[in-house]
Amino acid sequence: MLVRKCPYAWDQFRAWDFPSLWDSISQNHPSDHPVSYFMLAVIFFEETAFCNRDQAEAPSGYGVGFGQLEVKNPEKKEFYEWLGISTDYKEVARMMLADKDTSVWVHCNYFQYLTAEKYFKLDGCLAAQVGSHTIYKGLFKEGAKLLEKAYNDGDRSAYIYALNYARTNGPKNNGISETLFPDFWQFILPDSWFTLGY
Helix, strand or coil, X not given: CCCCCCCCCCCHHHECCHHHHHHHHHHHCCCCCXXXXXXXXXXXXXXXXXXXXXXXXXXXXXXXXXXXXXXXXXXXXXXXXXXXXXXXXXXXXXXXXXXXXXXXXXXXXXXXXXXXXXXXXXXXXXXXXXXXXXXXXXXXXXXXXXXXXXXXXXXXXXXXXXXXXHHHHCCCCCCCCCCCCHHHHHHHCCHHHHHCCC
């Protein structure tokens, strides 16, 4: 389906729906990791509404992929070496933007690196994700809890509320309304996810 009215900075060609993203997360991330699948989904939605894109490169950083991984930060080089990929952030960005699954793989592995090599727990991983925007730690935790309940209940409206939670309650106040963007939400949460379970 073609999304006729898109949210700001969202490109359908670069986006994935929830089932596709969920499948990629489950292939690339251990189910028992402190950063849960639900947490990853709410982070990816808050950052880009499931769009594998980059942000304008700025002196303070360069966010890439579904979760806007700050690929330019010098301390990421150690992570790239651990992962066995190029330590050139421009090459990492190109690799992530060229393939959605690779983008998810890199970001999932970043959290795995933080727990395996830096011994971070959930709070440490979230701190690495949000930087100085610490309000999002609590918003992501609550959003993930709400998303897990929506998932268990099969409640589409609750999914939308949960995915929007950090956006709506954060400083940017940029929740994506189902009323204003019905095509977008039909793309993100297709009926088949609820009727067939995928």
